[in-house]
Amino acid sequence: MWTEELKEAAAFIRERDDFLVVSHVQPDGDAISSTVVVGWLLEKLGKKYTMLNEGAVPSRLHFLWKSSEILSLEDLEGEPPKKFRNVICVDCADYARVGRTEQWFAPAAELLNIDHHPTNDGFGLVNLMKFNAAATAEILFELLDTMELEPDTSAATAIYTGLLTDTGGFRYANTTPLVMSMASRLLQAGVNGPELAENLLERMSAGQLRILQRGLSRLELSSDQRIAWLWVTSEDLEETGATNEDLEGLVNYPRNIEGVEVGLLFKQNGEKSVKISMRSSGTVSVAAVAQAFGGGGHVRAAGCRLTDPLPEVIAKVVGEVQKTLDSL
Ligand code: 5GP
Ligand code: MN
Numbered sequence: 585m586w587t588e589e590l591k592e593a594a595a596f597i598r599e600r601d602d603f604l605v606v607s608h609v610q611p612d613g614d615a616i617s618s619t620v621v622v623g624w625l626l627e628k629l630g631k632k633y634t635m636l637n638e639g640a641v642p643s644r645l646h647f648l649w650k651s652s653e654i655l656s657l658e659d660l661e662g663e664p665p666k667k668f669r670n671v672i673c674v675d676c677a678d679y680a681r682v683g684r685t686e687q688w689f690a691p692a693a694e695l696l697n698i699d700h701h702p703t704n705d706g707f708g709l710v711n712l713m714k715f716n717a718a719a720t721a722e723i724l725f726e727l728l729d730t731m732e733l734e735p736d737t738s739a740a741t742a743i744y745t746g747l748l749t750d751t752g753g754f755r756y757a758n759t760t761p762l763v764m765s766m767a768s769r770l771l772q773a774g775v776n777g778p779e780l781a782e783n784l785l786e787r788m789s790a791g792q793l794r795i796l797q798r799g800l801s802r803l804e805l806s807s808d809q810r811i812a813w814l815w816v817t818s819e820d821l822e823e824t825g826a827t828n829e830d831l832e833g834l835v836n837y838p839r840n841i842e843g844v845e846v847g848l849l850f851k852q853n854g855e856k857s858v859k860i861s862m863r864s865s866g867t868v869s870v871a872a873v874a875q876a877f878g879g880g881g882h883v884r885a886a887g888c889r890l891t892d893p894l895p896e897v898i899a900k901v902v903g904e905v906q907k908t909l910d911s912l
Contacts, residue, residue, distance in 0.1 A: 613749025638683035703880030721746025812838035
């Protein structure tokens with residue numbers, strides 16, 4: 585039962601001390617928000633903790649409480665200062681998503697896995713997984729309630745940020761009555777909703793606009809017009825001054841075309857590594873497609889990474905999506 589699972593997760597936290605808190609590689613709004621919410625909770629309980637991510641905190645999330653204290657392996661060299669026995673993983677669809685933060689786990693580390701991805705295989709000693717949660721932040725709000733901790737404005741802002749970003753501004757199919765009631769409570773706790781929406785969803789950097797311009801000029805459609813895709817190379821990023829962060833949201837353009845069932849974005853990362861973002865109108869489960877390539881995610885939003893040259897990756901993935909669509 586869900587309340588029992590919440591209690592078990594609460595016990596994992598209460599009975600231990602000195603935690604490592606990690607989320608997934610190339611962290612997004614929910615990943616960073618969830619990291620700081622766990623940090624906030626641990627601080628409230630007077631516990632010792634270290635927050636760590638393989639990548640850096642995206643600059644538009646720097647406003648979040650103590651996000652500047654999240655260590656990034658990009659800035660650190662050599663051996664970890666110590667290894668942690670108690671690890672809390674948030675928003676990680678599978679164990680591989682923790683990336684190189686694993687180097688900070690003690691060999692006998694015990695993991696609390698808090699996540700909302702349906703492809704999560706329950707890699708923790710304790711697993712707090714709710715597959716119909718809009719965001720990991722939603723689960724954490726329930727955990728705070730279980731532990732009788734009322735979020736202050738800082739914690740509320742982080743939870744709201746996770747909900748806002750993972751629901752695309754309270755618009756996607758995961759925007760349930762529970763999400764809206766949580767948003768209501770968070771606004772009452774002092775969250776500035778319009779300001780967060782403006783900064784996180786509306787504002788575009790110059791690099792973002794330039795990469796959008798270039799990406800759209802390459803839009804391709806399958807012959808049946810049900811799959812649309814864009815691709816971005818490493819040179820594109822260099823020439824436009826765009827960062828990885830500026831690519832977020834780009835996949836929505838192919839996805840939003842009338843009649844398109846699946847939108848894809850191929851991001852080249854070096855010579856032979858391509859990150860693929862997949863979005864579906866719901867007819868096709870892109871989680872299943874991504875999983876076939878070693879990735880994962882949700883029915884309507886998923887991703888994976890392949891190590892082949894870009895044209896081969898495009899052919900392979902578009903082919904797989906087409907096969908899935910044709911079989912329906
Ligand atoms: P995005 O396209 O925004 O990077 O990711 C969409 C969704 O798919 C997210 O929920 C994300 O966690 C999941 N996802 C993206 N890439 C991967 C991957 O390589 N492996 C797994 N398991 N999930 C991924
Ligand atoms: Mn999430």
